[in-house]
Amino acid sequence: AQRVTQPEKLLSVFKGAPVELKCNYSYSGSPELFWYVQYSRQRLQLLLRHISRESIKGFTADLNKGETSFHLKKPFAQEEDSAMYYCAILGRGYNKLIFGAGTRLAVHP
Amino acid sequence: NAGVMQNPRHLVRRRGQEARLRCSPMKGHSHVYWYRQLPEEGLKFMVYLQKENIIDESGMPKERFSAEFPKEGPSILRIQQVVRGDSAAYFCASSTGQLSNQPQHFGDGTRLSIL
Numbered sequence: 001a002q003r004v005t006q007p008e009k010l011l012s013v014f015k016g017a018p019v020e021l022k023c024n025y026s027y028s029g030s031p032e033l034f035w036y037v038q039y040s041r042q043r044l045q046l047l048l049r050h051i052s053r054e055s056i057k058g059f060t061a062d063l064n065k066g067e068t069s070f071h072l073k074k075p076f077a078q079e080e081d082s083a084m085y086y087c088a089i090l091g092r093g094y095n096k097l098i099f100g101a102g103t104r105l106a107v108h109p
Numbered sequence: 110n111a112g113v114m115q116n117p118r119h120l121v122r123r124r125g126q127e128a129r130l131r132c133s134p135m136k137g138h139s140h141v142y143w144y145r146q147l148p149e150e151g152l153k154f155m156v157y158l159q160k161e162n163i164i165d166e167s168g169m170p171k172e173r174f175s176a177e178f179p180k181e182g183p184s185i186l187r188i189q190q191v192v193r194g195d196s197a198a199y200f201c202a203s204s205t206g207q208l209s210n211q212p213q214h215f216g217d218g219t220r221l222s223i224l
Binding site: 006032098101 | 142153218
């Protein structure tokens with residue numbers, strides 16, 4: 001079965017601290033993984049996808065097939081990073097995303 | 110480009126009534142997806158449509174739910190005889206093509222509350 005697990009509902013850190021939002025997946029084959037972010041009062045938007053290997057707003061995520069993980073990391077959190085973060089996998093047939101339950105990141109001054 | 114537009118933003122219905130949720134995709138997008146988000150959960154795929162065709166409805170409940178994307182006008186998600194368990198946020202997304210090549214853009218969602 002295809003599944004995405006985000007074990008933490010809430011992650012609370014202080015400004016300047018490192019951040020790691022965990023994501024584990026269950027998928028047979030070559031997965032395509034994404035991180036979406038929803039800031040307060042804004043719509044869900046794509047943050048990054050693993051195939052582009054890019055860094056957006058200082059965030060990076062590495063696909064670890066051995067551990068079936070796609071954790072999102074940032075070395076120094078900013079207050080404006082406070083948001084809901086969703087990890088997602090592209091389902092078979094490439095016509096839907098399968099989302100985790102989300103992690104709320106709260107960055108305190 | 111105003112992005113994906115969903116209306117209404119909030120919808121209140123009594124049990125047994127019908128709920129109609131509308132989604133206008135981004136200009137130039139012919140692929141529409143509906144997701145449902147229950148409290149404390151992630152978005153769950155419901156249905157994928159292209160103009161006038163349902164491509165994948167594997168996430169749709171078998172009864173009371175239907176979706177369409179007519180040649181003209183917005184995509185409609187219709188829930189007949191609503192029950193309390195239908196209370197959720199319903200999100201629409203659109204793309205220009207298959208998600209392996211094209212990003213998916215989301216609307217603000219419709220919050221459906223059943224009294």
